Amino acid sequence: MSEVILKNLKKVYDNKVTAVHDVNLHIKDKEFIVLVGPSGCGKSTTLRMVAGLEDISGGELLIDGNLMNDIAPKDRDIAMVFQNYALYPHMTVYENMAFALKLKRTPQAQIDKKVREVAEILDITQYLNRKPKALSGGQRQRVAIGRAMVRDPKVFLMDEPLSNLDAKLRNQMRAEIIKLRARINTTFMYVTHDQTEAMTLGDRIVIMKDGFVNQIGTPQELFNKPVNIFVAGFIGMPVMNFFEGCQLTLEGGTYYAILRGVKYKLDDFQQKALTANNQKPCPITIGVRPQHITVGEGELTANIEVSEMLGTEANLHALCGSDPVVMVIPTMDLEVDVSIGQTIPFTTQPKLMQLFDKETGNNLIWFDEQAFNDNAPMCKNYDF
Secondary structure (H helix, E strand, C coil): CCCEEEEEEEEECCCCCEEEEEEEEEECCCCEEEEECCCCCCHHHHHHHHHCCCCCCEEEEEECCEECCCCCHHHCCEEEECCCCCCCCCCCHHHHHHHHHHHCCCCHHHHHHHHHHHHHHHCCHHHCCCCHHHCCHHHHHHHHHHHHHCCCCCEEEEECCCCCCCHHHHHHHHHHHHHHHHHCCCEEEEEECCHHHHHHHCCEEEEEECCEEEEEECHHHHHHCCCEHHHHHHCCCCCCEEEEEEEEEEECCEEEEEECCEEEECCHHHHHHHHHCCCCCEEEEEEECHHHCEEEEEEEEEEEEEEEECCCEEEEEEEECCEEEEEEEEHHHCCCCCCCCCEEEEECCHHHCEEEECCCCEECCCCCHHHCCCCCCCCCCCCC
16 A cells, blocks of 8 residues: 655745645555646645655655655655656666665565566666667656666656657657556656646646645546636646636526626526525636637637647637637538638537636636635545
């Protein structure tokens, strides 16, 4: 069992800058957790505290129920893969992978067996006698992963391991990590700023901003039920469209959203959620995914500025008043002129709208005030 629990974990540097604020996270045995967010959000610092490479300023770190705050990194039974590979340039691939086992005085026969087993899994057997400088970036990353694997760690930590690879190699290595995860029984903590990596790899994703956790959930939960405007804009490609200057109104006990003068009656679930929260009419920002826009009908209009033809679909970049709008349209369904300069009608379904409070940025449908506090905003895992 390899359960990891972070209780009110905090990091304050000597210059009084707080990099991580009260992170609470329960990682289950064999779970793949991804920490994602923009640069400087505290995700790598959190990972380094788990690894023991950064001192913990406050809170508790438990691995399998054991407090690890003051335990040396070598005694935590974890393995870490770094962004820059961190291979010993003067050693061969075999020697790099065997190094940690040699330090433990593991018998040579056992070392050889383990190294060759892992090399076979990662398809790097043919490179065992080469030095890192003779390998490509993808091959070096496999060696770095292999060096961690031979130790059979309780927890596998990865800090942006694919960021130095080109797009094609990143896709290949992402698939390799998914296969690897299926073959080894351990717990993963993975840090990235790439939301595609987060969505494809993680059982659950932790969204961080400015040292705070904003939301924790499965990829589908974060896509469909973002707790605030930051999470909504961070998850999803192309990014969610945001319409400013909108209004939530309440007429005869029924809620409506008004977007550019067009009144939309919200669906039954939205009505129940807003009623349960005793939501008052207020200015809102409406969020709509580019995939949830229908072109060629509706009372809204947009002027096309850029048309990107991508084979099976087209990305239309347009302006609706002062609001930029991106629309993803399957090319086989395209029945309107989408050339630059054209004005096209469009609409969306009210049930696909996300409603954000203009002042707080919180989602009026999915935000749970009791799941947050002033010091460490964190969304609970919704269960629908």
